[in-house]
Amino acid sequence: MTPELECLFSFLRFPSISTDSKHTGDVRACADWLVAKLSEMGLSTQLHETARHPVVVARNEHISSRRTVLIYGHYDVQPVDPLNLWSSDPFQPEIRDGRIWARGATDNKGQMLAHVLGVEKTLRESGELPVNLIFLFEGEEEIGSPNLATFLQSHREELKCDVIAISDTGMVASGVPTLGYGLRGITCCEVILRGPKGDLHSGLFGGAVANPAAAMARLVASLHTLDGSVAVSGFYDNVRPLEKWEREMWAKVPGVSDADFLTVTGSQSTFGEPGYSSAERTWARPTAEVNGIGGGYQGEGSKTVLPAESFVKLSFRLVPDQSPEDIMKKVKAHLEAHCPCGVTMEFIPGHDGKPYVADPHSQFGIAAQAALRSSFNSEPVLIREGGSIPIVQTFRDILGVDTLLLGLALSDAQIHAPNENFPIENFEAGIRLNQALLKEIAKH
Amino acid sequence: MTPELECLFSFLRFPSISTDSKHTGDVRACADWLVAKLSEMGLSTQLHETARHPVVVARNEHISSRRTVLIYGHYDVQPVDPLNLWSSDPFQPEIRDGRIWARGATDNKGQMLAHVLGVEKTLRESGELPVNLIFLFEGEEEIGSPNLATFLQSHREELKCDVIAISDTGMVASGVPTLGYGLRGITCCEVILRGPKGDLHSGLFGGAVANPAAAMARLVASLHTLDGSVAVSGFYDNVRPLEKWEREMWAKVPGVSDADFLTVTGSQSTFGEPGYSSAERTWARPTAEVNGIGGGYQGEGSKTVLPAESFVKLSFRLVPDQSPEDIMKKVKAHLEAHCPCGVTMEFIPGHDGKPYVADPHSQFGIAAQAALRSSFNSEPVLIREGGSIPIVQTFRDILGVDTLLLGLALSDAQIHAPNENFPIENFEAGIRLNQALLKEIAKH
Numbered sequence: 044m045t046p047e048l049e050c051l052f053s054f055l056r057f058p059s060i061s062t063d064s065k066h067t068g069d070v071r072a073c074a075d076w077l078v079a080k081l082s083e084m085g086l087s088t089q090l091h092e093t094a095r096h097p098v099v100v101a102r103n104e105h106i107s108s109r110r111t112v113l114i115y116g117h118y119d120v121q122p123v124d125p126l127n128l129w130s131s132d133p134f135q136p137e138i139r140d141g142r143i144w145a146r147g148a149t150d151n152k153g154q155m156l157a158h159v160l161g162v163e164k165t166l167r168e169s170g171e172l173p174v175n176l177i178f179l180f181e182g183e184e185e186i187g188s189p190n191l192a193t194f195l196q197s198h199r200e201e202l203k204c205d206v207i208a209i210s211d212t213g214m215v216a217s218g219v220p221t222l223g224y225g226l227r228g229i230t231c232c233e234v235i236l237r238g239p240k241g242d243l244h245s246g247l248f249g250g251a252v253a254n255p256a257a258a259m260a261r262l263v264a265s266l267h268t269l270d271g272s273v274a275v276s277g278f279y280d281n282v283r284p285l286e287k288w289e290r291e292m293w294a295k296v297p298g299v300s301d302a303d304f305l306t307v308t309g310s311q312s313t314f315g316e317p318g319y320s321s322a323e324r325t326w327a328r329p330t331a332e333v334n335g336i337g338g339g340y341q342g343e344g345s346k347t348v349l350p351a352e353s354f355v356k357l358s359f360r361l362v363p364d365q366s367p368e369d370i371m372k373k374v375k376a377h378l379e380a381h382c383p384c385g386v387t388m389e390f391i392p393g394h395d396g397k398p399y400v401a402d403p404h405s406q407f408g409i410a411a412q413a414a415l416r417s418s419f420n421s422e423p424v425l426i427r428e429g430g431s432i433p434i435v436q437t438f439r440d441i442l443g444v445d446t447l448l449l450g451l452a453l454s455d456a457q458i459h460a461p462n463e464n465f466p467i468e469n470f471e472a473g474i475r476l477n478q479a480l481l482k483e484i485a486k487h
Numbered sequence: 488m489t490p491e492l493e494c495l496f497s498f499l500r501f502p503s504i505s506t507d508s509k510h511t512g513d514v515r516a517c518a519d520w521l522v523a524k525l526s527e528m529g530l531s532t533q534l535h536e537t538a539r540h541p542v543v544v545a546r547n548e549h550i551s552s553r554r555t556v557l558i559y560g561h562y563d564v565q566p567v568d569p570l571n572l573w574s575s576d577p578f579q580p581e582i583r584d585g586r587i588w589a590r591g592a593t594d595n596k597g598q599m600l601a602h603v604l605g606v607e608k609t610l611r612e613s614g615e616l617p618v619n620l621i622f623l624f625e626g627e628e629e630i631g632s633p634n635l636a637t638f639l640q641s642h643r644e645e646l647k648c649d650v651i652a653i654s655d656t657g658m659v660a661s662g663v664p665t666l667g668y669g670l671r672g673i674t675c676c677e678v679i680l681r682g683p684k685g686d687l688h689s690g691l692f693g694g695a696v697a698n699p700a701a702a703m704a705r706l707v708a709s710l711h712t713l714d715g716s717v718a719v720s721g722f723y724d725n726v727r728p729l730e731k732w733e734r735e736m737w738a739k740v741p742g743v744s745d746a747d748f749l750t751v752t753g754s755q756s757t758f759g760e761p762g763y764s765s766a767e768r769t770w771a772r773p774t775a776e777v778n779g780i781g782g783g784y785q786g787e788g789s790k791t792v793l794p795a796e797s798f799v800k801l802s803f804r805l806v807p808d809q810s811p812e813d814i815m816k817k818v819k820a821h822l823e824a825h826c827p828c829g830v831t832m833e834f835i836p837g838h839d840g841k842p843y844v845a846d847p848h849s850q851f852g853i854a855a856q857a858a859l860r861s862s863f864n865s866e867p868v869l870i871r872e873g874g875s876i877p878i879v880q881t882f883r884d885i886l887g888v889d890t891l892l893l894g895l896a897l898s899d900a901q902i903h904a905p906n907e908n909f910p911i912e913n914f915e916a917g918i919r920l921n922q923a924l925l926k927e928i929a930k931h
Contacts, residue, residue, distance in 0.1 A: 227690060231789045240753025246671060246874030249776045249804050251748050251765040253758035256777035257711060260799075263704030271828075304695050309684025314697035314829030321695040332693045333700035334792050339779035340800055345675045345837050347802050348778050355704075356784055358791050360693050384715075385758030393789050430690030 047160050047474065048143070048467070050080070054118075054152050055136040055145040061096055061119035061186050070096045070182050073118050077180060084163050086178070091198075093190035096182030100198075105175035110484050113177040113204040113442075114477075115434070116155030116211065117184035120147035121459045128461035141467055148465035150458035154210035154451045155180065157470055161477025173485035177204060184211075188434055195441040206407040207438050208480060210473060212450030215424055216298035217466070220415035220476075223448030224408065225326065225400035225427030226435060228361035230371045231334075231393030234378060235354045236262065236386040242339075243349040252349070253385025256338035259353040265381040266331045266357075271315045273331045273359075275377040278370065283363045283400075285327050289425075293322045296424045298454070307454065325429035329370075330360045358393075360429065367395035396433040401445040410483035411447040418475035449476060491604050491918065492587070492911070494524070498562075498596050499580045499589040505540055505563035505630050514540045514626050517562050521624060528607050530622070535642075537634035540626030544642075549619035554928050557621040557648040557886075558921075559878070560599030560655065561628035564591035565903045572905035585911055592909035594902035598654035598895045599624065601914055605921025617929035621648060628655075632878055639885040650851040651882050652924060654917060656894030659868055660742035661910070664859035664920075667892030668852065669770065669844035669871030670879055672805035674815045675778075675837030678822060679798045680706065680830040686783075687793040696793070697829025700782035703797040709825040710775045710801075715759045717775045717803075719821040722814065727807045727844075729771050733869075737766045740868045742898070751898065769873035773814075774804045802837075804873065811839035840877040845889040850931040855891040858923035862916050893920060 044052075057073035060066040074090055074097045081088040081101035088101040096119060105111065123133040123146050131137045136145035143153065158178070165172055179202065181191055195202060214221040238255040239248070268274045293299065301313050304321040315324040324330075338353025340346035359370055375390055382388045402408055403425045415423035428448070435446045451473050457463045488496075501517035504510040518534055518541045525532040530545040540563060549555065567577040567590050575581045580589035587597065602622070609616055623646065625635055639646060658665040682699040683692070712718045737743070745757050748765040759768040768774075782797025784790035803814055819834055826832045846852055847869045859867035872892070879890045895917050901907045 229690070229791070231791070233789070238752075238754050243752055244874060245774075245776045245778060245802055246673070246769075246804060247872070248748070248752055248769060249802075249873065250759045250768040250772055250774035251757055252752050252754040253756070254777055256780045257707060257775075260704040260707035260777065260780065261711070263701060264708035267701060267705070304692070308682075308687055308692055308696050310682050310696040310829060311831060312697070312829050313695055315694045324694040325690075325692060328694055330689075330694035331701075332689045332791075332793055333698050333704065333783060334689060334790060335782065335784035335794070336700045336704065336797065337781045337785050339777060341779055341781050341785075345677070345800055345802065346778060347673070347675070347776075349776055350779070353780065356789055358689055358693075358789065360690060385754060385756050387755060428691075429693065430688060 050160065051143065051153060051156050051470065052136045054156055055147055056134055058134045059119050059182065060122050061183050063122060070119055074099055074182055077118055080159065081178065084166060091194065093183070093194060095190060098182070098194050099180040101178040103172050103176050109173070109175050111175035111177065111204040112481060112484055113179055113202060113207045114158050115179045115207060115209045116158065117151045117181050118155065119182040119185050120152070121150070121185050125461065130462055138467070142464040143467060143470065144462060144464045146463050148463050149452045149456040150463065151184065151211050153465035153470050154473060157451065157473025158210065158477045161474045164474060165478050165481065172481055174481050176481070177202060191434065192437050192441065195437065199441055202442060204442065204444055206444055206484065207446040208449055209446055210449045210451050212428055212448045213452045213454060214450050215296050215426060217453055218419065218421060219297055220419035220421055220423040221450050222403055222408070222411050222415055222423050222425050223428050223450055224403035224425060226398065226432050227429055228365065228367055228396050228398030229358055229431045230361060230367035230395035231358040232371065232374065233354060233356050233391040233393060234262070235352055235389040235391070237352045237389070238386045239349065239351050242351050245347040245349040249349050253383065254349050255353040255386050256350050258383040258386045259336065259338060259355055261383050262378065262381055263333060263336065263355055265377070270317050272317065273329065275331065275373050277373050278329065281364045281366070281369070282329060285323060289327065290323065292425055293326070294320065296322065296426060326427035327362055329362050329365060332358050332360070334358050360431070361398045363398045363400045365398060367397060371395065396431045397436045399436050399439070400427065405445070406487040407445065407447060407484060410487045411449060411480065413483045414476055414479035415449065417479045418472050449480070494604065495587065495597060495600050495914065496580045498600055499591055500578055502578045503563050503626065504566050505627050507566060514563055518543055518626055521562055524603065525622065528610060535638065537627070537638060539634060542626070542638050543624040545622040547616050547620045553617070553619050555619040555621065555648040556925060556928055557623055557646060557651045558602050559623045559651060559653045560602065561595045561625050562599065563626040563629050564596070565594070565629050569905065574906055582911070586908040587911060587914065588906060588908045590907050592907050593896045593900040594907065595628065595655050597909035597914055598917055601895065601917025602654065602921045605918045608918060609922050609925065616925055618925050620925070621646060635878065636881050636885065639881065643885055646886060648886065648888055650888055650928065651890040652893055653890055654893045654895050656872055656892045657896045657898060658894050659740050659870060661897055662863065662865060663741055664863035664865055664867040665894050666847055666852070666855050666859055666867050666869050667872050667894055668847035668869060669807070670842065670876050671873055672809065672811055672840050672842030673802055673875045674805060674811035674839035675802040676815065676818065677798060677800050677835040677837060678706070679796055679833040679835070681796045681833070682830045683793065683795050686795050689791040689793040693793050697827065698793050699797040699830050700794050702827040702830045703780065703782060703799055705827050706822065706825055707777060707780065707799055709821070714761050716761065717773065719775065719817050721817050722773065725808045725810070725813070726773060729767060733771065734767065736869055737770070738764065740766065740870060770871035771806055773806050773809055776802050776804070778802050804875070805842045807842045807844045809842060811841060815839065840875045841880045843880050843883070844871065849889070851889065851891060851928060854927035854931045855893060855924065857927045858920055859893065861923045862919035893924070
């Protein structure tokens with residue numbers, strides 16, 4: 044086993060499950076290990092306390108004429124339940140079939156440590172880095188980074204940088220270097236419809252008063268047109284159209300064809316806004332999704348009840364330049380206008396996050412592409428992602444810079460699930476990627 | 488306390504909960520008490536074993552020139568949970584505010600025993616009854632009468648009668664004698680829509696494949712027109728129109744105005760098929776009701792999931808001359824025709840029961856009205872009921888006769904709920920009603 048893999052195995056052995064207070068000591072021990080590792084590499088390293096798990100910051104000696112790069116990662120991991128579905132102990136890493144199997148192997152210890160080891164290698168080979176480097180590693184990503192924005196605010200001067208790099212997203216396919224330059228935003232709400240004061244006998248009262256479950260079906264159905272577009276008035280007003288080059292490139296990106304979407308999801312057919320491919324629909328078009336609906340009898344068999352109320356949990360994925368506030372205002376107006384007779388509506392706003400897009404052809408985008416190309420020896424693809432990573436927009440809001448999303452995760456990495464794994468080749472490519480990235484950024 | 492009330496209290500003290508196997512002995516003890524009571528009155532009484540709880544049949548000496556009346560009732564009761572909501576022990580009857588408080592007080596021991604005590608009184612006063620009488624009391628009504636149809640089939644010769652009377656329905660208001668002559672039928676089904684093979688991340692996949700919860704909303708919304716009619720093709724084809732006298736009478740029935748429906752249900756407005764009152768909608772018009780709907784995340788807060796499947800539990804209340812089979816065929820065709828793209832549908836048929844209507848102006852209907860009039864000293868109202876009592880149609884199918892529904896239950900009787908109660912005056916009116924009924928039937 045290489046010293047790099049040995050180092051990763053040590054890192055993976057910490058059960059740094061941030062959500063579980065029984066593991067608070069393990070999260071702390073993992074942070075301490077990280078501090079020791081980074082200090083040993085000659086970086087000036089500090090452990091910062093937060094309200095819960097510490098932030099670790101490390102930096103080389105900064106020289107004002109050089110570019111400053113902030114590399115973000117997280118050393119906390121998801122829980123491991125159900126443990127019985129794991130083929131090996133989640134905290135005793137193993138190598139099988141060219142992959143490292145352990146909780147955190149991909150998300151995010153493997154991807155994050157590749158950057159650390161890339162820096163170590165450059166320092167060993169060259170004695171110094173070509174850029175000013177800031178490593179920012181948190182221990183609370185898996186619980187929603189509750190203390191990171193506060194930390195960024197209070198340390199914004201010392202975290203000042205030209206660009207941020209994160210390896211915590213996906214590659215479209217094995218061996219295909221992938222630069223992410225956009226993320227969808229989100230806004231959520233819950234709606235409750237109420238009719239009678241309690242559940243009614245559907246025989247004695249059915250037909251005479253509105254049924255809140257039937258009313259909910261009508262209300263939810265009003266959100267889409269028959270062909271799958273969102274029917275909320277003004278919903279698409281601020282949607283930035285896809286660029287020609289994006290559509291052309293995405294059509295050629297491996298692993299994201301309509302057929303690939305069907306294979307991955309197991310759906311019988313694709314369905315969505317007309318005129319767009321599946322990749323376009325998920326990466327660059329907004330949606331209205333029902334995340335949960337319920338009302339009335341939920342058990343086995345039948346119960347002839349006319350329910351007193353029903354609920355729906357909705358989320359809207361947003362794209363540039365939609366604003367969560369504007370969309371939620373329009374959604375609320377739509378729901379109020381379409382609320383069926385005979386029921387009253389309660390509207391409960393939920394969390395939100397702005398959409399994000401950066402120019403992948405900016406100087407740092409070009410640097411990232413060059414680094415991906417050389418470290419994977421293959422032409423990189425440029426994609427957006429359908430999900431939302433709020434921290435990226437928080438970085439832009441507080442530090443004023445863009446983020447390069449240099450994902451190394453494969454779709455079968457089993458992140459957040461049993462048997463999480465990370466290919467050794469991706470780990471090694473990540474080390475090369477870090478070395479190339481710092482070199483390329485230094486040039487731009 | 489009168490001897491009649493003392494007798495009722497003895498009957499109510501048996502915790503004859505048919506669904507609970509811990510109470511099997513109590514159900515049996517209650518049946519034995521009933522056999523003793525009826526035998527003591529001079530009736531020829533038999534306890535018939537079934538697969539679970541016994542049927543008790545009692546009869547006077549039949550004379551071929553007289554009318555034969557079968558009076559049905561049930562001596563089993565509903566469970567009593569939640570016990571802490573009862574103001575007094577459900578099986579230690581108490582009198583408060585002119586009412587008897589106990590499980591079974593209204594449903595059905597109080598109403599049933601009024602018939603027994605009416606017969607006892609007539610026998611004591613006249614030495615004989617004016618009709619051939621059959622008492623048929625079962626101990627399984629609250630679990631759906633699983634063995635009664637078989638019993639009726641195998642005893643159809645000895646149960647031959649001219650008419651059946653049941654006191655197990657409601658009065659429209661206190662003091663208003665009520666003859667029920669119709670019941671709605673029912674047919675039920677469950678529909679499951681399936682999309683992706685598992686729940687998906689709504690960010691990564693939302694917009695590209697059909698969402699089974701959104702699809703379900705569209706499918707369910709298709710069942711009704713905007714104004715509240717059922718939109719299934721051919722649904723109303725066989726609906727027998729309301730008679731002019733029914734609409735005129737029902738408009739005057741106390742306690743069932745639109746305003747009364749709002750008070751009882753707590754709904755903010757009535758809603759249903761245009762052109763009908765609430766009473767007409769529930770008693771004589773068919774419906775499509777959502778009894779339960781579900782899919783995706785059901786917990787607190789939000790979870791951005793695109794659910795793999797969704798379900799809906801539907802029931803359709805039917806009126807003469809709709810047939811459950813015909814309606815379910817039409818509903819299934821409608822659902823198949825309206826199933827949204829991108830999901831597959833599983834259709835699960837459920838239980839059903841035919842609608843029922845008899846002529847309240849038949850000779851026995853007129854006899855029942857006369858008995859109600861004299862025992863309550865008030866003009867009876869003629870109504871149908873919105874619910875379904877399958878046993879009534881089973882009687883017609885197997886014994887070939889109609890049933891008079893002579894309800895004594897008030898809407899605040901709390902049947903199936905804590906603090907069940909029965910007004911003493913209704914109990915006493917029920918005794919008079921039985922005496923008058925047998926006398927009136929003998930005349931017709």
